[in-house]
Amino acid sequence: MTREQLFEQILQKKSYLCVGLDTDPRKLPQHLLDAEDPVFEFNRQIIEATADLCVAYKPNIAFYEAQGPQGWVSLEKTLKAIPDNIFTIADAKRGDIGNTSELYARAFFETMQFDSITVAPYMGADSVKPFLVQDGKWVILLALTSNAGSQDFQMLRLEDGNEEYLFEQVLRSSAGWATPDQMMYVVGATQAEYVQRVRRLVPEHFLLVPGVGAQGGSLEEISRLGMNRQCGLLVNATRSIIYASSGPDFAEKARAEALAMQQEMEALLEELIKK
Numbered sequence: 001m002t003r004e005q006l007f008e009q010i011l012q013k014k015s016y017l018c019v020g021l022d023t024d025p026r027k028l029p030q031h032l033l034d035a036e037d038p039v040f041e042f043n044r045q046i047i048e049a050t051a052d053l054c055v056a057y058k059p060n061i062a063f064y065e066a067q068g069p070q071g072w073v074s075l076e077k078t079l080k081a082i083p084d085n086i087f088t089i090a091d092a093k094r095g096d097i098g099n100t101s102e103l104y105a106r107a108f109f110e111t112m113q114f115d116s117i118t119v120a121p122y123m124g125a126d127s128v129k130p131f132l133v134q135d136g137k138w139v140i141l142l143a144l145t146s147n148a149g150s151q152d153f154q155m156l157r158l159e160d161g162n163e164e165y166l167f168e169q170v171l172r173s174s175a176g177w178a179t180p181d182q183m184m185y186v187v188g189a190t191q192a193e194y195v196q197r198v199r200r201l202v203p204e205h206f207l208l209v210p211g212v213g214a215q216g217g218s219l220e221e222i223s224r225l226g227m228n229r230q231c232g233l234l235v236n237a238t239r240s241i242i243y244a245s246s247g248p249d250f251a252e253k254a255r256a257e258a259l260a261m262q263q264e265m266e267a268l269l270e271e272l273i274k275k
Helices: 003-013 040-052 061-065 071-082 098-111 125-132 165-173 189-201 219-226 249-270
Strands: 018-022 054-058 087-094 117-118 138-144 183-187 207-209 233-237
Touching: 003 249, 018 040, 018 087, 040 071, 040 249, 054 061, 054 071, 054 233, 061 071, 061 087, 071 183, 087 098, 098 117, 098 125, 117 125, 117 233, 125 138, 125 165, 138 165, 138 189, 165 189, 183 189, 189 207, 189 219, 189 249, 219 233, 219 249
Parallel strands: 018 054, 018 233, 054 087, 087 117, 117 138, 138 183, 183 207, 207 233
Antiparallel strands: none
């Protein structure tokens, strides 16, 4: 999926919502536990309830790896259930020496057919570039995350007198590795006060924004600070949507939460995107 195609989906659906599929077997509604594949059945119903309201789905790979071989089966079936016009993100946070990254790229882009993968930049350019060689596939690089521990390294000041944070050096350096048609960045909604600094360095790139909803980030604030002329945002919500109910109405409640976010996004798009 190209950047233009993604923007077209955003305009058609009047939404830049990404739904996280972090499906924990311990949190599934009781009535699904007798299904042949409870995780997939949960995901299938979430997808059917929200596919017209979102432009991306983001399975967190750890939730599937933790289940062993069955988890990979559930993930494969989940991917097949996602409509072709919806962007898929492997939230895998990979990043290793070049030949290992090449195999990770093959695993997620060729074997599993994801559109994109989250990648950690700590090991540098040669650990990221193997993910950038396939046409139409995306790297989503961790830049400024929403967790409390982001302060440990990402917010360190550089010692060259320019008052930049380390996350800004990551943005500055990595922006030369790929175009805005190949790379996005993870920027947490709980880091809204730094979004303008992000946009000065990567004005055209899409940002994948976790932290809205259960983590307390503001959709309106991150949209006003981070939106560009092609929207440039994929705002992720997970727990507030997929776990809106633990009962038989879980899919209905998930749709209601997704719809509320889509309606807010529609209003923000109309206000912030210049026609």
